[in-house]
Amino acid sequence: MRVVVTGRQGQVVTSLLERAAERAEVIALGRPDLDLEDEKSVLAALESAKGDVIVNAAAYTAVDKAEQEPEKAMRVNAAGAGFVAAAAATLNTPLIQLSTDYVFDGALTRPYLESDATGPTGAYGRSKLEGEARVQQAQPNAVILRTAWIYSPFGANFVRTMLRLGASRDEVGVVADQLGNPTAALDIADGVLAIAARLRDDPTPELRGVFHMTGAGEASWADFAEAIFAAAQRCGRKAVRVKRITTADYPTPAKRPANSRLDCGKLARLYGVALPHWRQSLDACVERLLSST
Numbered sequence: 049m050r051v052v053v054t055g056r057q058g059q060v061v062t063s064l065l066e067r068a069a070e071r072a073e074v075i076a077l078g079r080p081d082l083d084l085e086d087e088k089s090v091l092a093a094l095e096s097a098k099g100d101v102i103v104n105a106a107a108y109t110a111v112d113k114a115e116q117e118p119e120k121a122m123r124v125n126a127a128g129a130g131f132v133a134a135a136a137a138t139l140n141t142p143l144i145q146l147s148t149d150y151v152f153d154g155a156l157t158r159p160y161l162e163s164d165a166t167g168p169t170g171a172y173g174r175s176k177l178e179g180e181a182r183v184q185q186a187q188p189n190a191v192i193l194r195t196a197w198i199y200s201p202f203g204a205n206f207v208r209t210m211l212r213l214g215a216s217r218d219e220v221g222v223v224a225d226q227l228g229n230p231t232a233a234l235d236i237a238d239g240v241l242a243i244a245a246r247l248r249d250d251p252t253p254e255l256r257g258v259f260h261m262t263g264a265g266e267a268s269w270a271d272f273a274e275a276i277f278a279a280a281q282r283c284g285r286k287a288v289r290v291k292r293i294t295t296a297d298y299p300t301p302a303k304r305p306a307n308s309r310l311d312c313g314k315l316a317r318l319y320g321v322a323l324p325h326w327r328q329s330l331d332a333c334v335e336r337l338l339s340s341t
């Protein structure tokens with residue numbers, strides 16, 4: 049199977065390249081060859097790459113910065129996703145579009161289902177939700193895969209931020225009133241490759257549409273930080289305390305959902321895909337990061 053993915057250095061792209069092994073050939077397309085802000089480059093690059101399945105993993109992911117440049121976030125995450133979907137339709141190739149828990153407002157007190165109403169609270173979430181709509185319009189042969197709180201040994205993510213802050217402090221204040229599902233990018237790669245193989249071979253309509261896919265288990269950002277520092281201590285780093293604070297104590301330009309836990313039951317039922325518990329994958333990630341420094 050030939051899987052063509054947008055972006056070159058992102059967490060999910062890098063993980064797909066690493067996890068492909070014998071299962072798939074992964075071809076990563078990034079700027080300047082494929083620029084989501086340039087429709088012609090998207091079609092030309094995807095056409096020459098000739099994938100069995102296309103994965104749109106490139107995105108504008110700077111949640112706070114998006115509040116200052118919402119038009120740019122829209123161009124990349126909404127219009128750009130639409131260009132990828134239109135190209136996928138033209139090339140008659142199934143598409144997997146990565147999306148986010150930040151499409152929800154976080155007011156529910158249970159994990160979100162695919163059928164729950166969306167209501168993004170920030171510019172990033174709005175741009176990703178519009179991207180979902182553009183994909184569904186242009187390419188019905190698509191899976192919109194909403195995931196969350198991605199971490200990995202690669203790129204920018206909360207685990208690397210905490211390890212950096214912890215190196216120079218004894219205590220870090222982290223919000224304890226936002227709940228979600230930490231998800232390892234390497235686990236996402238395994239899930240995406242399984243879904244891609246099925247999409248290529250199985251035309252069943254029920255396999256298309258919106259699906260939630262996160263690591264098993266839930267956490268607040270403070271719980272997640274505590275687990276990161278515990279894992280780091282097992283690797284020989286000094287102890288770092290987490291001060292459990294509230295969202296009001298940690299003002300940010302973008303408002304984030306208080307509860308963005310995703311119910312992943314639909315993916316388990318229809319695809320038989322369920323990701324490992326975040327704690328299990330976190331230990332492997334921290335060990336890998338700290339043994340290489």
Ligand SMILES: NC(=O)C1=CN([C@@H]2O[C@H](COP(=O)(O)OP(=O)(O)OC[C@H]3O[C@@H](n4cnc5c(N)ncnc54)[C@H](OP(=O)(O)O)[C@@H]3O)[C@@H](O)[C@H]2O)C=CC1
Nearest residue numbers: 055056057058059060083084106107109146195196197198
């Ligand atoms: N990070 C997270 O916590 C979450 C992310 N998601 C979604 O999952 C997907 C993957 O996220 P993740 O791997 O963390 O993302 P990263 O931020 O790690 O990487 C984003 C990638 O997008 C590329 N990119 C940005 N703008 C453009 C553009 N105009 N044209 C082409 N490529 C571009 C970047 O390229 P370059 O390397 O050249 O900068 C980079 O490779 C995204 O769709 C994201 O919205 C969903 C939930 C959580």
Ligand SMILES: Cc1cn([C@H]2C[C@H](O)[C@@H](COP(=O)(O)OP(=O)(O)O[C@H]3O[C@@H](C)C(=O)[C@@H](O)[C@H]3O)O2)c(=O)[nH]c1=O
Nearest residue numbers: 109111148149196197198206209221222223269298304
């Ligand atoms: C660095 C830091 C953050 N925080 C808080 C701020 C915020 O509420 C929460 C997470 O902060 P971050 O900015 O790392 O995470 P954020 O950029 O909001 O992460 C999101 O990225 C996008 C791309 C997604 O799609 C989401 O699923 C989610 O992963 O932790 C603290 O409380 N203390 C700290 O020291």
Ligand SMILES: [Mg+2]
Nearest residue numbers: 109110111112
């Ligand atoms: Mg961030």
